[in-house]
Amino acid sequence: xxxxxxxxxxxxxxxxxxxxxxxxxxxxxxxxxxxxxxxxxxxxxxxxxxxxxxxxxxxxxxxxxxxxxxxxxxxxxxxxxxxxxxxxxxxxxxxxxxxxxxxxxxxxxxxxxxxxxxxxxxxxxxxxxxxxxxxxxxxxxxxxxxxxxxxxxxxxxxxxxxxxxxxxxxxxxxxxxxxxxxxxxxxxxxxxxxxxxxxxxxxxxxxxxxxxxxxxxxxxxxxxxxxxxxxxxxxxxxxxxxxxxxxxxxxxxxxxxxxxxxxxxxxxxxxxxxxxxxxxxxxxxxxxxxxxxxxxxxxxxxxxxxxxxxxxxxxxxxxxxxxxxxxxxxxxxxxxxxxxxxxxxx
Numbered sequence: 001x002x003x004x005x006x007x008x009x010x011x012x013x014x015x016x017x018x019x020x021x022x023x024x025x026x027x028x029x030x031x032x033x034x035x036x037x038x039x040x041x042x043x044x045x046x047x048x049x050x051x052x053x054x055x056x057x058x059x060x061x062x063x064x065x066x067x068x069x070x071x072x073x074x075x076x077x078x079x080x081x082x083x084x085x086x087x088x089x090x091x092x093x094x095x096x097x098x099x100x101x102x103x104x105x106x107x108x109x110x111x112x113x114x115x116x117x118x119x120x121x122x123x124x125x126x127x128x129x130x131x132x133x134x135x136x137x138x139x140x141x142x143x144x145x146x147x148x149x150x151x152x153x154x155x156x157x158x159x160x161x162x163x164x165x166x167x168x169x170x171x172x173x174x175x176x177x178x179x180x181x182x183x184x185x186x187x188x189x190x191x192x193x194x195x196x197x198x199x200x201x202x203x204x205x206x207x208x209x210x211x212x213x214x215x216x217x218x219x220x221x222x223x224x225x226x227x228x229x230x231x232x233x234x235x236x237x238x239x240x241x242x243x244x245x246x247x248x249x250x251x252x253x254x255x256x257x258x259x260x261x262x263x264x265x266x267x268x269x270x271x272x273x274x275x276x277x278x279x280x281x282x283x284x285x286x287x288x289x290x291x292x293x294x295x296x297x298x299x300x301x302x303x304x305x306x307x308x309x310x311x312x313x314x315x316x317x318x319x320x321x322x323x324x325x326x327x328x329x330x331x332x333x334x335x336x337x338x339x340x341x342x343x344x345x346x
Contacts (some may be wrong), residue, residue: 001025001063005050005098006071007042008035011113011169011224012177015069016041018228019235029056030072038116039178040252041109044345050094053101060105067109068102069231073142077117080139092149099153106165109238110150111231114163114247116290119142125255125287129165129247129294147247154245158277162234163247164227171311173319179224179318188261189221191314195318196271203273204260210337213256216258218287220251221303223314229240233299248299251290256308268312 001020006012007028013037016026026042033047038245044063048055050072073091081086095112102110117140122131136140146163153159170189172179176194179192194200208215229249239244256264266273297299306310 001027001043001065003027003029003059003063003065003068004042004071005029005068006035006073006113007069008032008037008045008181009071009180010182011227012069013039014072014173014224015071015228015231017154017173017177017226018232019069021064022232022236024232024235027059027065029059029262034182035316036181039181041084041178050090051097051221053097056098056101057104060101060107065102065105065107067111067235068098068107069111069235070098071113071115072098075086075115075139076184077137078137078186084138087138087142091139092145095146095149099149099159101161102159103153103157108157108159108258110159110161111234111238112150112161112163113148114138114165115143116165116167116249116288116320118165120148121285122288126291127249128291129249152339159245160241160243161245162238162243163344164230164234164295165247165249165287165290166227167220167222167249167251169224170221170315171225171305172314173225174304174305174314176314176317176321179322181322185289188219188258189265189315190225190319192262192265193269193316194323195273196265196269196316197319197323199323201274202276204215204278205262205275206278208244209280210285210286212257214257214259217284218257218289220253220255220289221242221261221308222250222252222290223303223311223312224315226250226301226303226305229304230299230301233301237299239274248295248297249290249292250295250301251292252303252306253290253292254306255289260308261312264308264312265316268309268316272315
């Protein structure tokens with residue numbers, strides 16, 4: 001049985017589906033503060049706070065957990081600047097609680113959802129794992145600190161772990177079973193798709209004078225299904241005992257500018273997508289692109305959806321199903337997790 005914390009969120013739900021399709025049994029643990037019950041896939045959804053030791057202990061006593069894929073966290077950079085207490089409490093203390101319970105139940109296999117935010121503002125455009133770790137916000141700091149915790153737990157207790165540092169997760173499940181549904185939404189592609197659906201009047205481009213071909217920021221967008229495949233490969237490597245404590249970048253290896261993304265959304269949706277230009281936002285580097293050669297070499301990871309059009313097209317399919325007034329009824333109900341109360345877990 002694989003425990004997916006934060007499994008009712010965007011990436012967690014996609015990874016849960018990938019794990020199930022790879023033959024693993026899944027139980028989801030999520031507080032549903034930002035996730036969605038109908039996006040929890042597996043044998044059960046246990047609602048609880050990652051900082052609640054008793055809830056985690058009850059779950060581990062009820063289910064025979066072989067490994068953990070850990071997504072449960074706060075993840076908005078701007079919010080982390082305003083609420084560092086909340087981010088360190090959930091992301092760091094919550095992970096510490098999880099690691100302690102794992103240790104008590106002799107579960108030594110973990111895949112951790114880290115972030116490119118650990119690099120802060122790097123000196124190079126194409127970022128390898130060896131780049132300096134110098135986060136510039138509490139969100140990135142919390143992820144970097146957890147990676148340090150994992151190294152110490154490996155050295156002291158033999159915890160086997162993989163930290164996956166991904167860049168801009170985008171797109172949606174090709175069967176339209178899950179995708180992005182954030183509130184508030186801060187990511188470029190779903191914001192543009194909101195405009196296409198009439199949920200927003202327009203979008204804003206921040207900075208048009210960067211040293212890039214069209215003057216706008218260039219970012220690395222990686223399809224969420226490809227991210228999920230990397231999580232499955234990382235977990236199976238850990239379960240086989242082939243992994244100590246490592247970190248891997250996950251990106252597309254190709255950058256797309258903000259204008260390119262806007263143009264692609266216009267092409268895919270057939271909508272004009274009005275945009276307003278504004279000045280640069282503080283702390284936005286001109287170019288951020290991942291080097292994922294280590295994951296390609298060690299995890300044998302290959303991207304199935306490398307093109308921007310595929311990323312936008314799957315996201316648009318999901319957006320229409322999820323947010324259109326004529327949205328379809330979810331057709332794969334048998335994959336949804338059954339919600340359990342904590343007293344039922346015990």
